[in-house]
Amino acid sequence: MTDMLEITDLSVSFPGSGGKIPAVRDVSLSLAHGECLAIVGESGCGKSVVAQSVMGLLPFGTEVLGRISYQGQDLLHLAERELESIRGQEIGMVFQSPERALNPVMKIGKQLVMPQVIHGLCSETDAKLRAEGVLRGLGLDAGRVMDAYPWMCSGGMCQRIVFAAVSLLHPNLVIADEPTKGLDAANVTDLEAMLSTVTAGNRTGLLLITHDMDVASRLSNRIAVMYCGMIVEEGETREVLTSPKHPYTRGLLGSLPKNGFVPIPGISPALTDLPEGCVFHPRCPHAGERCRTAVPDLKDGVRCHKC
Numbered sequence: 001m002t003d004m005l006e007i008t009d010l011s012v013s014f015p016g017s018g019g020k021i022p023a024v025r026d027v028s029l030s031l032a033h034g035e036c037l038a039i040v041g042e043s044g045c046g047k048s049v050v051a052q053s054v055m056g057l058l059p060f061g062t063e064v065l066g067r068i069s070y071q072g073q074d075l076l077h078l079a080e081r082e083l084e085s086i087r088g089q090e091i092g093m094v095f096q097s098p099e100r101a102l103n104p105v106m107k108i109g110k111q112l113v114m115p116q117v118i119h120g121l122c123s124e125t126d127a128k129l130r131a132e133g134v135l136r137g138l139g140l141d142a143g144r145v146m147d148a149y150p151w152m153c154s155g156g157m158c159q160r161i162v163f164a165a166v167s168l169l170h171p172n173l174v175i176a177d178e179p180t181k182g183l184d185a186a187n188v189t190d191l192e193a194m195l196s197t198v199t200a201g202n203r204t205g206l207l208l209i210t211h212d213m214d215v216a217s218r219l220s221n222r223i224a225v226m227y228c229g230m231i232v233e234e235g236e237t238r239e240v241l242t243s244p245k246h247p248y249t250r251g252l253l254g255s256l257p258k259n260g261f262v263p264i265p266g267i268s269p270a271l272t273d274l275p276e277g278c279v280f281h282p283r284c285p286h287a288g289e290r291c292r293t294a295v296p297d298l299k300d301g302v303r304c305h306k307c
């Protein structure tokens with residue numbers, strides 16, 4: 001089966017007062033139907049920019065190089081109108097702060113019914129029945145929720161409603177950017193259960209962006225670890241988490257509370273002042289001469305001269 005989403009050599013730079021800001025460099029990733037790929041890494045490493053590139057939501061003036069192929073179409077070269085019809089229906093999005101994904105002055109019922117009708121999925125009557133069915137399936141009082149405004153609902157409820165809105169359109173691909181951030185433990189469990197239904201049936205792919213390794217480990221089949229805009233390691237989730245190869249991945253896992261809370265020495269460099277050679281070398285305990293001068297290729301899922 002060919003991959004539904006194939007990102008090849010994606011580089012994204014923002015214009016900055018002191019020169020270009022290279023937020024993403026040479027990222028290649030692919031995702032098949034029924035698969036969940038998690039992108040992990042610390043704040044600012046470029047995870048959301050990868051997601052925004054796929055959705056065509058980067059600000060005007062951003063330099064984007066490479067190719068993003070979705071079902072054989074190059075998303076980077078589609079007209080806005082074509083992109084709009086893919087976004088929402090074929091590619092669904094779940095973000096942190098579900099409240100912001102919902103229109104505060106429109107009843108939830110209308111927000112769940114209208115997109116189905118606009119995308120030509122069914123009649124308004126059927127759309128209402130489908131929406132009520134999905135809400136009930138998520139454990140909500142469908143009648144009350146349909147008639148409510150988003151601000152009348154709790155954060156956990158809103159996250160379910162956003163999830164209902166996404167799943168009602170039967171997307172091929174769901175992109176979830178930090179969907180569990182800010183939720184309490186019970187709501188995280190609920191949301192994980194919802195997200196795990198996305199890939200069931202092998203129809204839909206899930207691109208999960210998170211800095212929570214536990215969420216990534218429970219939901220994803222494959223994991224890509226980013227550092228300073230680059231993928232430093234990529235592979236089967238279990239393999240990467242149980243035998244990490246790249247020194248950064250090992251450091252990241254070692255810094256988790258359950259693994260002893262050992263911080264990686266040093267700090268991430270500014271994107272406008274990246275080191276020569278391997279971007280991790282100033283913090284790497286194994287760095288040698290070559291690491292200081294040559295950027296390693298991503299080989300067998302690891303971008304390191306020493307692995």
Ligand SMILES: Nc1ncnc2c1ncn2[C@@H]1O[C@H](COP(=O)(O)OP(=O)(O)OP(=O)(O)O)[C@@H](O)[C@H]1O
Nearest residue numbers: 014021023042043044045046047048049050059211
């Ligand atoms: N519109 C923009 N203009 C300039 N710089 C930007 C813009 N959007 C993102 N960046 C920069 O690009 C880098 C990557 O940002 P991104 O949001 O992808 O990080 P992230 O990995 O998602 O982090 P977090 O976990 O905090 O969400 C950051 O340094 C950020 O400041």
Ligand code: NI
Nearest residue numbers: 047048049177
């Ligand atoms: Ni982000």
